[in-house]
Amino acid sequence: MLWTGFAPKVIPYRREVRQGGRSRWTFAKKVTYLLDGALSYSYRPLRLMSLLGLFFGTCGLLYASLIAVLRLTGALPQIGILPPLMVAVLVLGGTQMLMLGIIGEYIWRTLAQARNRPLYVVDRVFEYSDVRMPASESPGGPGPSRLEEPTD
Secondary structure, three states: HHOOOOOOOOOOOOOOOOOOOOOOOOOHHHHHHHHHHHOOOOOHHHHHHHHHHHHHHHHHOOOOHHHHHHHHHHOOOOOOHHHHHHHHHHHHHHHHHHHHHHHHHHHHHHHHOOOOOOEEEEEEEEOOOOOOOHHHHOOOHHHHOOOOOOOO
């Protein structure tokens, strides 16, 4: 309901004790409800995935640059298998996360169009009454106003 843009109101109430039986809301159902609420109405998780992918990809490229500079200057005599493997994992994993985030944003925008929500939500409608404004107060300056009828 928050997508309509209206200010939410809190209605206080006192919760009564259950008279009989047990709740069927298990912990797994509550977690599912939480995830649905967080993921169904916000694009932020997709944007976060894109940003994390960009971050990890950049870290991988910076790490590769550091290894190359250290190797070329002789400060790193032997490389081994771990640094190149880490560079590959960071760069490829970051690129995959970035691409998944971009695809997710496209799907999110398609979903937003498919929901077919109204373009505008009207809070109040003000009725216009036939009020004649003097020519000096009209928005166009002196001369006949659009609100006044011409007097010929």
